[in-house]
Structure formats: C-alpha cells, structure tokens
Amino acid sequence: MGALLQLEGLRRSYGPVVALDDLSFEVPSGQVVGFLGPNGAGKTTTMRAIFGLTDLDAGEVTWNSAPVGQAERRRFGYMPEERGLYPGMLVGEQVEYLGRLHGLSATTAADAAAVWMERLEIGQRRDAKVEQLSHGNQQRVQLAAALVHEPELLVLDEPLSGLDPTGIEAIGRVLVDRARAGCCVLISSHQLDLVEELCDRVTIIDHGRLVASGTVDELATSGPRRLEVRIEGERSADWARGVPGVTVSEVAGGAARLALDESADSDAVLRAAMAAGRVTEFSFGRRRLSEVFRESLQ
Amino acid sequence: MKVLITVLVAVLLVARIAFYIRRRRQGAERKAAAVEPPVPAVRTGRPHPQLHRIEHAFGDVGLVAGREIRERVRGRIFRVGTIIMLVGVGAAVVIPTIHSGSGPTPQRVGVVGGLSSDGRQVVAASAKANDDTVTLVNESSTSHAKADLRAGRVDAVIVDSDEILLDQPVNASTSSADSGLVNQVAQYLGVLRAYREAGLSASQVERINKYQPVAVSSLVSGSKGTNLSKGTSVIGMVLLFFMLTQYCTWILIGVMQEKSSRVVEVLLAVVRPIQLLGGKVLGIGAVALGQAALIVAFALAVGAAVGSNLLHGAAPLALLSELLWLVLGYGFYCWVYAAAGSTAERQDQVQTLALPLSLPILFGYIYSISVVSSGNANAFFKVLAFLPPTAPFCMSALVGLGQVTWWQFVLSALISVGATAGVALFAARIYRRAVLRTGSRVRLRELLRPAGSS
Numbered sequence: 001m002g003a004l005l006q007l008e009g010l011r012r013s014y015g016p017v018v019a020l021d022d023l024s025f026e027v028p029s030g031q032v033v034g035f036l037g038p039n040g041a042g043k044t045t046t047m048r049a050i051f052g053l054t055d056l057d058a059g060e061v062t063w064n065s066a067p068v069g070q071a072e073r074r075r076f077g078y079m080p081e082e083r084g085l086y087p088g089m090l091v092g093e094q095v096e097y098l099g100r101l102h103g104l105s106a107t108t109a110a111d112a113a114a115v116w117m118e119r120l121e122i123g124q125r126r127d128a129k130v131e132q133l134s135h136g137n138q139q140r141v142q143l144a145a146a147l148v149h150e151p152e153l154l155v156l157d158e159p160l161s162g163l164d165p166t167g168i169e170a171i172g173r174v175l176v177d178r179a180r181a182g183c184c185v186l187i188s189s190h191q192l193d194l195v196e197e198l199c200d201r202v203t204i205i206d207h208g209r210l211v212a213s214g215t216v217d218e219l220a221t222s223g224p225r226r227l228e229v230r231i232e233g234e235r236s237a238d239w240a241r242g243v244p245g246v247t248v249s250e251v252a253g254g255a256a257r258l259a260l261d262e263s264a265d266s267d268a269v270l271r272a273a274m275a276a277g278r279v280t281e282f283s284f285g286r287r288r289l290s291e292v293f294r295e296s297l298q
Numbered sequence: 299m300k301v302l303i304t305v306l307v308a309v310l311l312v313a314r315i316a317f318y319i320r321r322r323r324q325g326a327e328r329k330a331a332a333v334e335p336p337v338p339a340v341r342t343g344r345p346h347p348q349l350h351r352i353e354h355a356f357g358d359v360g361l362v363a364g365r366e367i368r369e370r371v372r373g374r375i376f377r378v379g380t381i382i383m384l385v386g387v388g389a390a391v392v393i394p395t396i397h398s399g400s401g402p403t404p405q406r407v408g409v410v411g412g413l414s415s416d417g418r419q420v421v422a423a424s425a426k427a428n429d430d431t432v433t434l435v436n437e438s439s440t441s442h443a444k445a446d447l448r449a450g451r452v453d454a455v456i457v458d459s460d461e462i463l464l465d466q467p468v469n470a471s472t473s474s475a476d477s478g479l480v481n482q483v484a485q486y487l488g489v490l491r492a493y494r495e496a497g498l499s500a501s502q503v504e505r506i507n508k509y510q511p512v513a514v515s516s517l518v519s520g521s522k523g524t525n526l527s528k529g530t531s532v533i534g535m536v537l538l539f540f541m542l543t544q545y546c547t548w549i550l551i552g553v554m555q556e557k558s559s560r561v562v563e564v565l566l567a568v569v570r571p572i573q574l575l576g577g578k579v580l581g582i583g584a585v586a587l588g589q590a591a592l593i594v595a596f597a598l599a600v601g602a603a604v605g606s607n608l609l610h611g612a613a614p615l616a617l618l619s620e621l622l623w624l625v626l627g628y629g630f631y632c633w634v635y636a637a638a639g640s641t642a643e644r645q646d647q648v649q650t651l652a653l654p655l656s657l658p659i660l661f662g663y664i665y666s667i668s669v670v671s672s673g674n675a676n677a678f679f680k681v682l683a684f685l686p687p688t689a690p691f692c693m694s695a696l697v698g699l700g701q702v703t704w705w706q707f708v709l710s711a712l713i714s715v716g717a718t719a720g721v722a723l724f725a726a727r728i729y730r731r732a733v734l735r736t737g738s739r740v741r742l743r744e745l746l747r748p749a750g751s752s
Contacts, residue, residue, distance in 0.1 A: 051567035053734055073567055084564035085557075089369065099569045100361055145564070 003030030003266030010059035034199035077151030102149035230281035239276035362577020408455035501622035530613035531698025532621035553639030627690030664680035
C-alpha cells in the first residue's frame with residue numbers, strides 16, 4: 001500500500017472570514033492531484049496547513065494515518081505560490097542549502113542539487129543569483145529546491161503560472177515522473193486545460209468547502225452529456241437556447257458546447273441546428289475540466 | 299582627539315551612505331532588469347569546511363547561521379566596510395603618534411643685554427617642556443636683533459631679561475616662534491623679575507623653585523580614568539554605535555526580506571520559528587563579533603607597534619569592555635529588531651520601524667559621549683548603566699572613566715543577560731505570529747491578542 005496524505009475536517013477562520021470549512025480530502029501516492037478553486041477559495045490556506053504554517057481551529061492533517069510533525073515535513077517538498085527563494089543567493093547554493101535543511105548531508109545535497117538542476121535545465125545558471133534569472137528559470141529553481149531531497153509528498157502552489165510552453169512541459173514531465181515513482185503530488189492551478197492533461201485526480205473547493213473530487217475520468221464522464229455542434233457562419237449558439245433540456249456550456253472557436261440533461265432529445269437539437277444553417281460538426285464528448293469546475297461552483 | 303573622532307565618524311558615515319546608495323541602486327536595477335544577464339565569470343567557491351562542521355554541530359540552527367555568515371561575509375559592503383573601519387581605527391591610533399613623534403622643533407633665540415643663569419635655566423626648562431631645541435644667539439644691540447628677526451635668522455629675542463621680541467604676533471600662523479615656548483619663557487622671566495623686585499635671597503628663590511603641589515582628595519573614591527583611556531573609550535563607543543545599529547538593521551532587513559520573498563514559508567515548513575530566528579541572530583552575531591574582534595585586535599596590534607598612547611593604561615580594558623557590551627547589546631536589541639522585521643514586508647515599513655527602535659541606542663550613545671567628554675557621571679547616568687537598552691554605552695563610558703567597580707559591571711551584565719532572555723521569548727512569540735501574515739503591516743495589538751482570537 002502506498003503513502004497517503006489525509007486532510008480531515010479542516011477549519012480555519014480569520015475573524016468573520018471562513019477560510020476552511022470542514023474540508024476533507026486525500027492525496028494518494030502515485031498520482032498527480034489537481035487542487036482547484038476560485039481565488040480566495042482556501043487553496044493556499046490548505047497547503048499551508050499541511051506544513052503547519054497555519055494554525056487550524058479544528059481538523060487534522062495525517063500522513064499514513066499519523067499526525068504530521070517536523071520529522072514528516074522534512075520528507076515533504078513545498079513550493080509556495082510566490083517565489084520562496086532568497087533573491088540574492090546563488091542558485092546552486094540555495095538548492096543545496098534547502099536540501100540540507102531537509103536532512104541531506106553536505107555532499108549528498110550538492111550532488112542532488114546538481115542532478116536536479118541539470119534535469120530542470122538550469123545547470124548553467126548554478127552560479128547566478130536567483131534575482132538575475134527570468135521568471136521561468138526562478139520557477140525551475142524553486143521546483144529543484146522542492147525536489148532536491150526526493151520528497152515523499154510534493155505540494156506545489158501554482159507551479160505552472162507564468163511559464164512558457166517549454167517550461168510547462170519540462171515541469172509537467174517531472175511532476176508526472178515523480179508521481180509514477182510513488183510520490184504524492186498535489187498542485188494548485190488556474191490553468192484548467194493543463195491540469196486536465198497533467199493530473200490523475202482533481203479536488204475542487206469553494207469558500208473552504210469541498211465541492212467536487214474524483215479522477216479526471218470520473219468527473220469528465222459524470223453529469224449531463226456534452227454535445228459539440230458547429231454550424232457554418234453561426235457563432236452565437238442562440239439557436240440552441242430554446243431547445244428543451246439543453247443549456248449552452250460555452251461557445252469557443254465557432255463551436256457550441258451544449259449540456260444535455262435527461263429530458264433532452266438529441267434529434268431535436270440536430271433539427272434546431274439544421275434550421276440555423278449548414279451543420280459541419282455534431283458530436284458527443286466528455287465534460288471538460290473547465291466545465292466541471294464551472295458547474296461545481298454554481 | 300576631537301579631530302580624530304570627527305574623522306572616524308565621517309569615515310563611518312561615508313561607509314553608511316555608500317551602503318544606502320548601493321542598496322537603492324540595486325533595487326532600481328532589479329526593477330529595471332527584464333533580461334537575464336550572463337552567468338558571472340567568478341565562482342565564489344564551496345563553503346568553508348570549518349563552517350560545515352559548525353553547521354553540523356548546531357543542527358538546523360547551525361545551518362541557518364552558516365548561511366547568514368556566508369552571505370554576509372561574502373557581501374561587498376561587509377568587506378569594504380571592514381576595510382574602511384580598519385583604516386579609520388588605524389588612522390586614529392597612528393596619526394597622534396606621528397604628530398608627537400615628529401621630533402623637537404629648533405628655535406634660535408637672540409639675547410640682548412645678557413641672560414642670568416636663572417634665565418638660561420628658565421629657557422632650557424621651557425624648551426624641554428615644549429619639545430624644542432633652543433640655541434641662544436648673543437645680539438650686540440636691539441636694532442641688530444630686530445634686523446635678525448626680520449631676516450629670519452632668529453625666531454625670538456630676549457631683551458635685557460625683561461622683554462621678548464617677535465617678528466609676528468605670537469599666535470600668528472606665519473610666526474616661526476613656538477608660541478608655547480614664548481609664553482612659558484615670558485611667564486617665568488616675569489616670575490624672576492618679581493623675585494628680584496621682592497629682594498629675595500638666592501636660597502629663598504631656590505626654596506620657592508622646589509615647591510611641591512598640595513595633595514588633592516575627594517570625598518568619593520577617585521577616578522582612575524585618564525584622558526587617554528577616555529579617548530579610546532570614545533572611539534570604541536563610536537564603533538559600538540555604528541556596529542550595533544548596522545547589525546541590528548541587518549536583522550531587521552533580513553527578516554523582512556525573508557517574509558517578503560516568501561522564502562520564510564519554505565523554511566518554516568522544515569524548521570521551527572525559534573530555530574530560524576536563532577540561527578539568523580547567531581549567524582549575524584558571529585559576523586558582528588568577528589568584525590569587532592578583528593578591529594580591536596588590529597587597534598591593539600597597531601598601537602603596540604607604533605607605541606601609541608591611546609592604548610596605554612586602562613584603554614585596552616575599555617576596548618575589551620566595549621567588545622563585551624557589543625555582544626550584550628546585540629543580544630538584547632537583535633530580538634527586538636527581528637520581531638519588528640517580522641511585522642513588515644516592504645522597505646518603507648522597515649524605515650518606519652527602524653527609527654523608533656534606534657532612539658534608545660542613540661540616546662545612550664550621545665549621552666555617554668557627553669559624559670565621557672565632561673569626565674563626570676551623575677547618578678542618573680549610573681542608573682542608565684544598569685538598564686539593558688542603555689547599558690552598552692553607559693557602562694562602557696563608566697569603564698572608560700574608571701568610575702565603576704567590577705561587581706557593578708558584572709551585575710549590569712547579568713541584568714542585561716536576564717532581560718535578553720525575556721525579550722527573546724517575547725520576540726519569538728511576535729515573530730511566529732507575524733512572519734507568515736502578509737498584506738498590510740501587522741499591528742502589535744493584533745499580535746498580542748490571545749491565540750485563536752484573530
């Protein structure tokens with residue numbers, strides 16, 4: 001049985017503001033778990049609670065069914081949303097230093113830092129100061145610092161924000177590899193397409209409460225059926241709004257994505273579409289994660 | 299001495315201003331930098347193995363302290379600042395020696411109408427007292443003597459043991475005559491004239507000349523302080539002031555930067571707040587002590603090499619006392635500055651915080667300098683020497699003046715250590731609650747509320 005991070009009944013209030021409201025979910029090993037929610041939903045507070053950086057009013061964070069203490073946190077890796085690095089410190093020394101704080105010997109930390117910096121393609125910058133690096137390379141340094149001690153749990157707050165496609169691919173590959181190697185990986189992001197591509201499971205919270213959780217497949221196949229219809233010269237999808245049991249999920253790239261409830265008749269939809277113009281595409285599909293997210297928050 | 303202190307203060311002020319300008323420039327460059335510059339050509343090298351051993355011995359605290367030591371010592375400001383301070387202290391020790399060691403001043407003194415043996419003794423004694431070598435030149439007449447004066451062949455002329463003639467006024471910068479010698483000879487020749495006019499016999503004159511001053515005693519036990527140890531004490535106090543404010547400001551800015559860069563979240567995910575804070579305080583404290591010890595050792599070595607008067611008598615004791623009070627003062631204030639730094643996350647907030655925190659340091663420093671200069675410490679000042687915020691300066695001043703007993707010194711140090719423990723506990727609590735809170739500056743009132751009420 002693999003490792004498991006469990007969050008049970010987490011509650012945290014800041015005066016009248018409820019940041020976490022009886023929040024419970026799990027992060028199993030071997031999977032990349034996407035942690036989603038709108039701004040102010042409580043994602044960062046939750047991640048900080050895992051590392052004891054937020055005092056909880058109630059609830060508990062456990063690692064393999066035992067409370068999380070300093071010894072356990074040494075085996076975790078953390079990357080906060082904003083750069084958690086010393087701007088004036090040299091890249092190589094910074095990664096080594098954080099590795100040593102996680103319990104590595106000086107030699108092991110130096111070797112591991114070199115390996116991870118090469119892997120994240122920042123080996124050439126090891127003698128530069130962090131503040132001299134671009135945003136994307138700072139992001140890579142931060143990830144190297146979170147990975148240098150080969151953590152059993154990796155918690156990353158917005159690791160993909162502001163990265164170019166190359167950076168996203170490099171970091172995404174590393175995260176998936178770590179998960180496949182048995183690590184628990186929890187990442188938050190607002191880039192839902194990337195999360196859908198990268199993550200095995202997704203947990204969505206709003207106002208500190210859990211609103212949806214499951215594998216990407218489970219969430220994609222649950223809920224109303226999706227129908228994507230493309231009509232030549234038609235970009236508004238107004239033709240579909242009057243069809244019983246049909247709601248317009250989104251209109252993008254000239255195609256309308258429709259959500260069909262139990263009462264909806266797809267033949268009626270096709271007729272309405274043909275009445276609006278020449279139909280060039282008419283296909284059933286899975287729910288996109290962006291749709292799952294949006295519908296979970298409604 | 300005042301000139302030396304002024305020079306020293308000026309040098310240190312220039313260093314501070316250079317530090318400030320560099321920080322501003324770096325901040326502006328950081329904002330302006332949009333392109334990643336090339337990797338620097340110079341490799342800074344691996345950490346020193348000895349530092350590794352220290353880090354290992356102290357665990358997490360040692361690792362944090364080791365990083366602080368490495369980063370601070372590596373900084374150009376630290377290196378340049380140390381060199382400037384060494385140069386300043388070296389100058390303060392060496393320049394007076396050069397001045398006093400420039401050799402006797404030759405003086406040619408014309409004599410009109412002869413000079414009695416008493417008169418010759420007066421001239422010889424005055425020359426010795428003023429570090430002059432006097433050559434007496436017989437002049438045939440006053441007019442001839444005046445001609446020699448104008449031509450610069452003699453520096454002064456004694457006319458009939460009753461008058462001294464000079465080419466320029468005695469205090470004029472263009473006068474070649476030593477004013478000290480002239481004034482002293484004039485005074486003693488006047489005394490000899492008074493003896494003659496009083497009709498004293500030779501034995502009576504001799505008896506008067508062998509007078510001894512009466513004893514001077516006070517109701518309170520006497521001061522052992524000398525002008526020399528006072529001077530050394532003042533120089534040490536200037537350094538103490540600059541180092542204390544410098545290193546405590548490092549703590550303040552360091553804590554603020556860790557908070558604003560959010561690196562504190564990564565660190566506190568692994569180490570406890572007290573370990574992080576303790577390591578920072580220990581690391582910067584070690585750098586401060588190392589720099590201060592280097593300067594004191596340098597001052598003592600240079601002083602011994604050039605035979606400086608500034609390091610004679612009680613002066614080395616005063617310097618060592620100031621070194622100890624640098625440690626105690628840093629120990630007390632660093633926690634206060636660290637707690638304050640944890641409530642801020644911007645440079646302007648740091649400046650707002652630093653001013654009120656530095657007021658007790660400034661008060662103790664200025665008051666102590668004035669007391670050392672006057673040589674008298676009143677009861678209020680002696681009370682301040684036992685209060686931890688002002689003790690580093692006031693107790694150092696009392697040591698320089700020789701107006702403190704060993705047990706008073708030890709008692710003040712113990713009070714300071716005890717107060718430091720209390721302040722550290724309080725500061726650690728503030729730090730833990732404030733350093734992870736972002737947004738606007740955290741108010742002290744919010745931090746003092748019981749846990750869970752926020």
